[in-house]
Amino acid sequence: MHRRTSHVKKLNSISIDSSSVLQIGDSKEVNARSNILAVQREKAIFYQHEFEFADYAVFSVPLPAPCPAEPICLDTFHDCPRIHVKKVDVPFTAASSLIHIGSTDCLTLETRVKTIRQLLRDEPKRERRS
Numbered sequence: 001m002h003r004r005t006s007h008v009k010k011l012n013s014i015s016i017d018s019s020s021v022l023q024i025g026d027s028k029e030v031n032a033r034s035n036i037l038a039v040q041r042e043k044a045i046f047y048q049h050e051f052e053f054a055d056y057a058v059f060s061v062p063l064p065a066p067c068p069a070e071p072i073c074l075d076t077f078h079d080c081p082r083i084h085v086k087k088v089d090v091p092f093t094a095a096s097s098l099i100h101i102g103s104t105d106c107l108t109l110e111t112r113v114k115t116i117r118q119l120l121r122d123e124p125k126r127e128r129r130s
Helices: none
Strands: 005-012 021-024 027-041 082-089 098-101 104-118
Touching: 005 021, 021 027, 027 098, 082 098, 098 104
Parallel strands: 005 082, 021 098, 027 104
Antiparallel strands: none
């Protein structure tokens, strides 16, 4: 990895979510992983240990490693050993995302989300007799 110095004059970020990374400068390796179990109920009553990650296969199934269709050949030339950034505006970074100003050798990001919506059933309407 080619080492460089990163200079950032201004960075605006309102929110950095779980397992997200804001990295200014070089890194050897970045690993970010998020498991999210989002439960939405019309009536907000929750019980302890009601929802466990182990109960949902989406959190345990191994992800296949991506394999590029063809080898990637990359030649870079860094004319200047410094990275200069005047301004960055990133209002929000979601789960396991990366804002990185610098160099890295290895990057692994993973997010798994299970969304559950539980709505109350409407009672059947009864017909009125006249």
